[in-house]
Amino acid sequence: MGKRIVVNIADLAKKHKISMRELSRLSLVRHAALSELANGKRESINFSHIIRIAEALNIEDIREIIDLVDSNEKQ
Secondary structure, three states: OOEEEEEOHHHHHHHOOOOHHHHHHHHOOOHHHHHHHHOOOOOOOOHHHHHHHHHHOOOOOHHHOEEEEEOOOOO
16 A cells, blocks of 8 residues: 555635635646646646745645545545
């Protein structure tokens, strides 16, 4: 059983009461890239995207954005 990284973007957008499009605008990360991260469709994570998301949402702890879970666990 392996581990995988989950990016909690959709939950964060909901928590901060903004749309994914608004998050895209604030973070300067393409909407398509945010959607792929949120849906686990990306093979790799661009950490400059994570930093820009954190800055856009005033997040200090990266663990609010990414999580490490068992690979068989649902998002």
